[in-house]
Amino acid sequence: MKRIGIFVFVIWLELLIVFAPAVDAYNHTFLTGRGMADIPFYLKFLGEGQSILSAVSVLAADRYFHRGIGHADDRHEHMDEYQDRKKNAPGANRANIFLRIPEEIGVTEHMHLEQDEVKEIIPWLYYAVKIDPHNVQTCVIAAYWVIDRLGKTREGVNFLREGLKNNPDSWEINAELGRVYFQDTKDYDAAIRVLLRAQRLLAGSLHDKFQEREVLSFLAYSYKALGENEKARSVFMEIGRLFPNDRKMKEKIQELS
């Protein structure tokens, strides 16, 4: 019996040695082909749940921005309005201390973080993107706060570049990078490169004309900053076609003629 046990164990071990590397190699090739080889194990473990967790993290950022107070419901009613409505509810008896304690313990005033305090929302936005690297909107929002509100341009640009690595087909990240290159680092060549890419990607995705205008505006001004007036003019004309009643755009086109 003991010999049979040893025999089965040796066979099992050999099968393991033969098959395990083969399965591992197959898995690695499969994941690399889909750009998933570098994903940490906990994200693989989360599966599709990562987008939910990422959304929860964004909601936490919003709650932090309102100093711990969330929205009461889907109608985006703020908690202070919600509490007022509850206080005036027909069943609410103001003499009942028991029912009033939760109101007093829970904070209800509607306030926003101000100035330097906004940095407190950053960890949640950061983790939202780390948990779901394809959460493009949050990547752009995080970069906005980091660069425009907290003045960390280099770090923000690196964050956007990492986002672009994970989402090469995102016009939003390309457009945001273009805006930052134009506004903050004054790297107009780089701005034109990414904004042209954003314009190309934008054409193939659902968008509104205001979004297109933003991309084109930065592109036009980047050309203008480099002295390429003819190219700037043609981009302004594209904006003019989007907004035919925009007088300022007509003036700009005439100015560059």
Added chain:
Amino acid sequence: MRAIAAIVRGMFLELLRKKDFYVLFILMLVLLGFLSAQTFFDIEGISRYMRDFGYTLVMLLSFIVCVTFSARQIPSEIESGTVYPFLAKPVSRSMLVSGKFCGAVMISAITFTLYFGVFVLFCFTEAGRAEAILLIQSFLFGIMFLSVASALTVFFSVFLTTSANVAITFLIYFFMISFSDLLRDAVLAGKGIETLGLGVVYYLLPHFDFFDLRVRLTHAWDPLPLWVVAAVTAYTVVYCAGLLFFAGRLFGRKKL
């Protein structure tokens, strides 16, 4: 009183012998250390998420120690037969229940004080005056929270097995933390018999949500008004006394 003191002393020695307390303490240190080592875009002074996680961790870990420790007291005494020498002495069953409750509160308070101290060291190196008052209130509320949890667990331990007791107490805790607002809204919005039914449930369930100052502490809101502190203290005393009274009565009728 001497009998209660002896029970409490015995429970304290048991706490020192058990590994749960140390394991959770090390876990908390590791998690807080990990969180404080995190940097985001080279931005300095980000602290609120640390306070948030830290306070939640302190409350949760203290609650785990409190419940797992209190839940096994009476059942293990009955199982091992050590309850008989106790009752052979002039110690009434109600006194045994009270002793177990006092011991549970004491070990929970020791655990909470240690965990809370570490949390304050990590997260509040530069607390202002308002924050100091809020910290004191949080500490006080934490102790009261654990007292209610101890009373509830000791009450359940009179007629439930240890595992069932732990499971039910945790369920009640998570239910009240998550849904007490909804329950309160339902009580306010209900009419007639519906309000009565919901009201009974609302008033009978332990309001763990009363003790949760996480949002207030994390976002540095003003300290609570004095009347709220007094009302919550009164609630804790009344609720614990009620549970202990019924636990004593039930234990008195129990066949050993």
